[in-house]
Amino acid sequence: MKHFFNNITKGLSGIVFPRVCVCCGRENTAQQRQLCSFCLNDRFEDANPENERASSDTLLPEGILAQQALWNFDKGGVLQDLMHLLKYERLITLGIDLGRKLGERIRKHPFLNHTLLQGPISILPVPLHYLKYRFRGFNQAFKIALGFQQVWPQIPICDIKSVVRIKNTRTQTGLTLEKRLRNIKDAFSVNNPSMISDHSVVIVDDVFTTGATTFELAQTVLASGARAIIILTVAQA
Template identity: 70%
Template structure:
């Protein structure tokens, strides 16, 4: 009976307030998701169309064995709008949708699938400085990581205090790589190396730009004697 009433209420609410995709505004029949199937499957350009490259033609630092992004960032476009909704409009379930999609992509990536399946691995979302965290109320990279973990259920998620960000950097847009690297030097502090030692650490973030942030985090993680690092992001700028 309760189930019937719940379904009736849901039916009425779907007629009065039809669920729409936050990206394209079309009706979204997937009640657990913010994004429709089209936006998740086809709207954005693949950054790695064959889904088999190890990196986006950049030199990876020692210890970083792969850098994989799902889509190409479209400055001023719909993907940027979507990231904005996630970050600043607190539509945090977008992060779960994107993380799950990233997890599914990695499942089909021959090298990454093998690495993540065969080696004990932990997921480390890029930490936010506590002031930014307090202001925003959540870390978007953590939401993406949570979605990723729903696909990779054997992987543990590092505790939020394991590695913290001690530098509250402003946006680095427009800075040279040299300046970005200088700004990010010693930006992270390792609090609990035991969570990372011997592990393949899967760093997750929203957008990969020059690598200044994720590479610095990788160096911090490797000091904890992590086995190696993989960097995964939703987008590649």
């Protein structure tokens, strides 16, 4: 009887609140969550089809082994809309979907797949300043990291208090590279070096543009004893 009523409840919720892909509006399955299979697998352009060490043309600073984005950013397009939904509309399960897809893509990157199988390794979502976290209620980078960890369950996520953002920076959007670097300088601090000491650290964020934010975080973490850094993001601007 309980199973019967559960089926009725699910059926009614599907009518009142139909499960659709937030990207294309097609009907979705419970397993697909926020994005349908087509949008996850075929809609967007792979940012690094040749599996180079970096998906951008940016020169990687010393200590950063690789930088990989899942898809090329489409300014004013669908992917930008998805990033907006995640960051500002609290569609946090979308972040988990995107993180899972990012994790699956790394499985297909020979160098990164091999590197992430070597330990010790920790996942570090780019921290939010506590004021922004309190206002927003979540960190989108952490949600992406949760999805990523579903594919790589052997890699722990750093405790939220171990590495923090101590500078409440303004948004980097629209700033020149010089202003980005000045804006983000000395923005991070490591409170618990034992979480990263002698570890390879996988920094996770939503969008990679100039690298100013992730490079600053990487240098802070390296200075506190990390062995090497890998930067992973959903989008490559």
